[in-house]
Amino acid sequence: MSLSEEQVQDIISRSRETGDYGELVEAIPYAKMIGMQVKRMGNEAFFCLPSAQNNIGNPVLPALHGGVIAGFMEQSAMLHLMMFMNSEVFPKIIDFSVDYLRAGLYRDTYATCQVWRQGRRVGNVAITAWQTRSSEPIATARAHFKLD
Amino acid sequence: MSEIELRARNFLSVLRHCQHLQMTVEQADEQGLIIKLPYSDNIVGNPVTGVIHGGAITTLMDTCCGISTVCYLPEFEICPTLDLRIDYMHPAEPGKPIFGFAECYRVTPTVIFTRGVAYQDDRAEPIAHVVGTFMRMGKAVNPGSLKAHGDEEGA
Numbered sequence: 001m002s003l004s005e006e007q008v009q010d011i012i013s014r015s016r017e018t019g020d021y022g023e024l025v026e027a028i029p030y031a032k033m034i035g036m037q038v039k040r041m042g043n044e045a046f047f048c049l050p051s052a053q054n055n056i057g058n059p060v061l062p063a064l065h066g067g068v069i070a071g072f073m074e075q076s077a078m079l080h081l082m083m084f085m086n087s088e089v090f091p092k093i094i095d096f097s098v099d100y101l102r103a104g105l106y107r108d109t110y111a112t113c114q115v116w117r118q119g120r121r122v123g124n125v126a127i128t129a130w131q132t133r134s135s136e137p138i139a140t141a142r143a144h145f146k147l148d
Numbered sequence: 149m150s151e152i153e154l155r156a157r158n159f160l161s162v163l164r165h166c167q168h169l170q171m172t173v174e175q176a177d178e179q180g181l182i183i184k185l186p187y188s189d190n191i192v193g194n195p196v197t198g199v200i201h202g203g204a205i206t207t208l209m210d211t212c213c214g215i216s217t218v219c220y221l222p223e224f225e226i227c228p229t230l231d232l233r234i235d236y237m238h239p240a241e242p243g244k245p246i247f248g249f250a251e252c253y254r255v256t257p258t259v260i261f262t263r264g265v266a267y268q269d270d271r272a273e274p275i276a277h278v279v280g281t282f283m284r285m286g287k288a289v290n291p292g293s294l295k296a297h298g299d300e301e302g303a
Contacts, residue, residue: 002195002196004196008196027195029192029201030204054165055164056165057165059162065163065207066229067203067204067210071201071204071207074201074202075193075201075203090193092236096206100232
């Protein structure tokens with residue numbers, strides 16, 4: 001199931017042309033496992049994590065595992081960078097910091113990203129995740145990626 | 149098996165996503181907690197290199213820091229994560245399990261400060277350093293269950 005660098009580059013170029021990033025998400029095993037989806041609308045991108053039993057942490061509430069929410073946000077940031085910059089490699093994570101604001105209940109979860117700075121070598125991305133409305137985030141996060 | 153190790157294993161066993169990733173308690177005592185995350189093709193983040201996704205490492209470390217609280221508290225308490233920060237030292241080597249170690253370095257009546265590392269062969273050469281802060285919600289209604297007193301906080 002491993003892919004060559006050329007195959008990944010082809011998938012990224014195809015996704016850019018069609019605006020459909022489903023094939024790229026399918027090519028990333030972790031993103032596929034948690035079941036995340038991407039929707040591009042013009043120059044904006046929305047990320048969705050449909051509720052899935054295997055993403056539950058606390059079974060009593062029930063709530064999504066905080067690690068899954070963080071993983072979804074990290075993958076959203078990485079895809080966001082790939083969608084809007086002209087690089088055809090996977091950005092590498094340098095650090096990641098997440099603040100949990102509300103319980104991530106067993107519901108569909110959404111995320112949007114904001115690139116605050118994209119340098120030659122490093123990108124800084126802020127990620128917001130919510131369930132009911134974007135003004136009530138369940139978590140905010142910030143990540144640095146190495147771009148070259 | 150010690151009381152601490154038993155509580156850590158019970159805690160981990162009810163977290164569905166952790167069971168999905170086949171995480172297991174390796175060691176739990178007054179000095180902290182070690183959890184093992186086996187390598188799997190499902191948790192790869194880079195299909196070219198086969199390197200495990202940061203999200204799986206975040207899940208390992210969030211779980212490890214969170215459960216490490218049982219090593220320090222006299223009774224089982226629900227401790228949702230307030231925040232977590234991970235600094236990546238170098239990528240994990242594909243094909244090998246990852247271990248998470250966490251300890252609590254300060255326990256107050258309202259919060260618990262934890263820190264830890266993710267590593268493969270040697271804890272002195274970590275893949276990542278982690279710090280996490282957890283809320284104390286008080287004693288669980290049923291020891292061993294994960295029912296929180298309030299539903300507002302926690303992930």
